[in-house]
Structure formats: C-alpha cells, structure tokens
Amino acid sequence: MRALITPLVAVVLLLASVACGNDRVTAEGDGRFALPGVPVTSPSGSFEAHVNPSGNLSMYVSITDKRTGAEVYKDVENYSTSRLHGYTVGWLSSAPEQLWIYSADVGTSRVDRSAEGEWEKSRRIAKVEGHMPDEILNW
Secondary structure, eight states: HHHHHHHHHHHHHHHHHHTOOOOOOOOTTTTSBBBBOOOOTTTTSSSEEEEEEEEEEEEEEEEEEETTTOOEOSSOEEEOOOSSOEEEEEEEETTEEEEEETTTTTTTEEEOOTTTSSSEEEEEOOOOOTSOOOHTTOO
16 A cells, blocks of 8 residues: 555655746747846847846846847846746837846836836836736736
C-alpha cells in the first residue's frame, strides 16, 4: 500500500506546484514579450524593452534606442520574479511605442512618450473598461 501512496503524493505535489506557479503568460520565443536576456522590439522598430535582473527574485524594466543603443528609460521600481508573482512586459501592438508592464505584486503600468518626447510611466492602471486596451486585458 505504501508503494502506491508515494507516487500518488508525488503526482499531487507536481500538480499543485503547476497550479500555484507563476501566472506569467509569456512564452520564450513568442516574440511578443520581454524576458531576462530576451528583449522585444517596439512595433515602430525603433526601441527595445528589456527585463533586467536586479537582485534575488527581482527585476526592473528598461527601454533602449535600437539605433544608438542608448538607454532611454530605466524604471525605478523593482518587480518580483518569484513563482508567486507573475509578470509580463510587452508592447501594445496597435501603438508604435507604448510599453505595458503587468506585475502580480505591483499592478499594471504603461510606459510611453510625452508630448516632449520623454518616456513616462503611468502607474497602477485599473483593469476597468476604457482604462486598458483589450489586448492588455487579455494577456
């Protein structure tokens, strides 16, 4: 009987770890979302979004100009990368230069350029109709 219980417990633990794991919707090689070491290019083709490790189980987001390689935006906020806190970083496909950051521990933010051309972050955007594009709501 004991020989049967041990594999059964292992299967239950495996299923529980998958069900409770990271709810990040990114897929390596997908091309839509930035991952550590895998930047993603903006729809305009001019910029890249980067996910940068910043310590144990944390990261920050930056944007570089593809033409010059210069960092044009560096987020001052760190996001958790633990299995309990999913994140997604990607460009809105219908806007040339609008980056969205979803974080299960911080909330959803948008980074885009102001009228003066400076990159600015709008923090903690509510998931209510009209505040967030459908594409982002469906991540």
